[in-house]
Amino acid sequence: MKVSELNAWNGLDEAIDRALAQTDKALSLMGTSFKYSVSEHLWYPKSQNVEWTTGFWTGELNLAYELSGRQGYLDAVSRQMPSWLDRIENRIDVDHHDMGFLYSPSCVGFYQLTGSHTARKAALLAADNLVSRFQEKGQFIQAWGKLGDPDNYRLIIDCLLNLPLLFWATRETDEKNYRDVALRHLHTALPLVMRPDHSTVHTYFFDPKTGKPTHGRTAQGYRDGSAWARGQAWGVYGSALAWRETREQIAYDDFYATLDFFLSHLPSSVIPFWDFDFSEGSGEPRDSSSLAIVICGMLEMADHETRAKADELRDGARRLCGELFNRCAVKNPEISDGQLLHGTYARKSPYNTVRNRGVDECNVWGDYYYLEALRRLKGGWKPYW
Numbered sequence: 001m002k003v004s005e006l007n008a009w010n011g012l013d014e015a016i017d018r019a020l021a022q023t024d025k026a027l028s029l030m031g032t033s034f035k036y037s038v039s040e041h042l043w044y045p046k047s048q049n050v051e052w053t054t055g056f057w058t059g060e061l062n063l064a065y066e067l068s069g070r071q072g073y074l075d076a077v078s079r080q081m082p083s084w085l086d087r088i089e090n091r092i093d094v095d096h097h098d099m100g101f102l103y104s105p106s107c108v109g110f111y112q113l114t115g116s117h118t119a120r121k122a123a124l125l126a127a128d129n130l131v132s133r134f135q136e137k138g139q140f141i142q143a144w145g146k147l148g149d150p151d152n153y154r155l156i157i158d159c160l161l162n163l164p165l166l167f168w169a170t171r172e173t174d175e176k177n178y179r180d181v182a183l184r185h186l187h188t189a190l191p192l193v194m195r196p197d198h199s200t201v202h203t204y205f206f207d208p209k210t211g212k213p214t215h216g217r218t219a220q221g222y223r224d225g226s227a228w229a230r231g232q233a234w235g236v237y238g239s240a241l242a243w244r245e246t247r248e249q250i251a252y253d254d255f256y257a258t259l260d261f262f263l264s265h266l267p268s269s270v271i272p273f274w275d276f277d278f279s280e281g282s283g284e285p286r287d288s289s290s291l292a293i294v295i296c297g298m299l300e301m302a303d304h305e306t307r308a309k310a311d312e313l314r315d316g317a318r319r320l321c322g323e324l325f326n327r328c329a330v331k332n333p334e335i336s337d338g339q340l341l342h343g344t345y346a347r348k349s350p351y352n353t354v355r356n357r358g359v360d361e362c363n364v365w366g367d368y369y370y371l372e373a374l375r376r377l378k379g380g381w382k383p384y385w
C-alpha cells in the first residue's frame with residue numbers, strides 16, 4: 001500500500017468534535033470508574049483500577065481537556081488521582097512491567113498539565129517498580145510473572161512503550177539509574193525483536209542461569225514466526241521514542257524498517273488484520289488500534305526529522321488518520337461509548353497462548369491512541385510518553 005496514494009484528509013475538526021462527544025458519553029456512564037480494557041457489544045463495562053489498561057482512560061480525559069480546554073475533563077482526572085497513588089503504594093495489580101502504559105498517559109500527562117504532586121509521586125513510584133523488574137542476567141526488564149521464574153524469563157516488544165516513564169523519571173529527578181536501566185533494556189531488546197525481513201518478534205526468552213537469549217515466541221500473534229499487528233505497531237512507536245531519547249542509529253533504522261513492513265502489508269481496505277499472516281478474504285478480525293499506534297509513532301518521529309522527511313511522515317499520518325476516522329471512528333454516541341471500532345485485544349490461534357478477548361470491539365488503548373493522533377495532528381503537543 002502506498003500511503004501517499006490514499007485520499008487527502010481535511011476532517012480533523014469534525015473528528016475532534018465527534019471524539020469529544022464520545023468521551024462525554026463514556027464519562028457520563030463511567031462516573032469515577034474506569035473503562036474496562038475492551039467493550040462488550042461496543043459498550044464498556046465499568047472497571048476498578050486494575051489490569052494494564054486503565055491509564056488509557058485517564059489519558060483520554062487528559063487529551064480531551066487539551067483538545068477542548070474544558071475544565072470538566074481535568075476535574076474528572078483529578079478525582080482519579082488518589083486511585084493512581086493507592087494502586088502503586090498498595091501494589092494493586094502491579095507485579096508486571098506495564099508501568100508506562102499505566103502511569104504515562106495518566107499521571108505524567110496530568111502532572112504536565114497541572115503540576116499535581118500526587119501524579120508526580122505516583123508516576124515516580126511506578127518508575128521504581130519498573131526498575132525493580134530489571135534482570136542483570138540478560139540485561140532486560142522482565143515483562144510478566146514472578147521475578148526470575150524460568151517460564152516467565154523474557155522481555156516483550158510492548159515494553160518499548162514502558163521505557164519513556166524511566167527517561168521521564170531521570171529528567172524529573174536527575175537520578176541516572178532510571179535512564180540507565182531503560183538504555184540497557186533497549187540495547188538488549190532492539191536486536192532481538194527485529195527479524196531480517198523487518199517484521200518483529202513478540203516475546204524473547206533468556207536462560208535465567210546464564211542470561212543468554214534463547215528463543216523468540218509469540219503470546220498474542222498467530223504463530224511464532226508471524227507478525228502480530230499490534231506488536232509491530234509497538235515496534236514502530238517504541239523505536240521512534242527510543243530515537244528521541246538516545247539518538248542511536250539502531251533505533252532510527254528500526255523505526256523505518258518496522259514502519260515500512262507495517263505499511264507495505266496493509267490490506268487494500270487499510271485497517272490491518274490482527275496478524276499480518278491474514279489478508280483480504282481471510283474473514284479474520286482487524287485491529288484498528290495498531291494503526292492508531294503507528295500514526296502516533298509517525299508523528300513522533302516527524303518531530304525529530306529533517307523538513308522533507310517530517311513533511312512526508314506527517315502527510316502519511318494525516319491520510320491514515322482520515323482512513324481511521326472514515327472506517328472505524330464511532331460517529332454516534334447512541335451506538336457505542338468507545339472511539340474506534342474494529343479493534344482486537346486477543347485472538348486465539350492453535351499456536352498462541354491467549355483466549356479470544358475483545359474481538360472486533362473497541363479497546364481502551366485504541367481509543368486513547370486515536371485521540372493522541374488527533375491531538376498530535378493539531379500541533380504543539382507535549383508527549384506524555
Ligand code: GLY
Pocket residue numbers: 158220230345
Ligand atoms: N500490551 C499488551 C497488548 O498490546 O495487548
